[in-house]
Amino acid sequence: MPVDKAKGTIRPTPDGIEIDLRDPVVAGILAWLWPGAGHLYQRRYAKGILFMVCILGTFFFGLVLGEGKVVYAAQFRDKTEAYPGFQGKLSRWPFAMQIGVGLPAMPAVAQTLAAKKDAPPRFGGWMAPPLDREELNRWNKELGTRYDLALLYTVIAGLLNWLAIYDAAAGPAFSEPAEEKKKDGKSIDDKDGKAKDKSE
Numbered sequence: 001m002p003v004d005k006a007k008g009t010i011r012p013t014p015d016g017i018e019i020d021l022r023d024p025v026v027a028g029i030l031a032w033l034w035p036g037a038g039h040l041y042q043r044r045y046a047k048g049i050l051f052m053v054c055i056l057g058t059f060f061f062g063l064v065l066g067e068g069k070v071v072y073a074a075q076f077r078d079k080t081e082a083y084p085g086f087q088g089k090l091s092r093w094p095f096a097m098q099i100g101v102g103l104p105a106m107p108a109v110a111q112t113l114a115a116k117k118d119a120p121p122r123f124g125g126w127m128a129p130p131l132d133r134e135e136l137n138r139w140n141k142e143l144g145t146r147y148d149l150a151l152l153y154t155v156i157a158g159l160l161n162w163l164a165i166y167d168a169a170a171g172p173a174f175s176e177p178a179e180e181k182k183k184d185g186k187s188i189d190d191k192d193g194k195a196k197d198k199s200e
Helices: 024-033 037-041 045-065 085-091 093-101 103-114 133-143 145-170
Strands: 010-012 018-020 186-188 195-197
Touching: 024 037, 024 145, 037 045, 037 145, 045 093, 045 103, 045 145, 093 103, 093 145, 133 145
Parallel strands: none
Antiparallel strands: 010 018, 186 195
């Protein structure tokens, strides 16, 4: 079982190796701000570099494939075009996943805050919401299947980092042993729950 402390949390593995998670809260925050940073803070360098390369590589590949048009926070720059009610909230579910990569997705928030109906978006429109439904439909038509693929890549990157954040904050997950040893020399078979003599 893990031995939790306020700082320097120690997570022992089944092999008897102890993993120093340091401060799990700090590690989790760093892992969200920049993929892999939480693991580097914990000195788990191999995992940190692996997560950084794979997650950021996946995210930026999708971003470039979609020409910066698949990661945005608001529905439209023209608020009157927004879908009402539950449909409107559901329309931007991808960003709830994409924001998992942390700082690399933050320009989308900045673009939304600076968005104006009568002014062109900044930075060439990268990560800026479409003006209206007509512009969104034009993006889908121009990019074709690339739009869906790019969206998928960026969403997967965000989801992967949510898992990496959990790994940094809680430590690696270990599977339970297949059989439980009992004092009388018998074990419980994990398939049928019946006691089985080890001498058989």
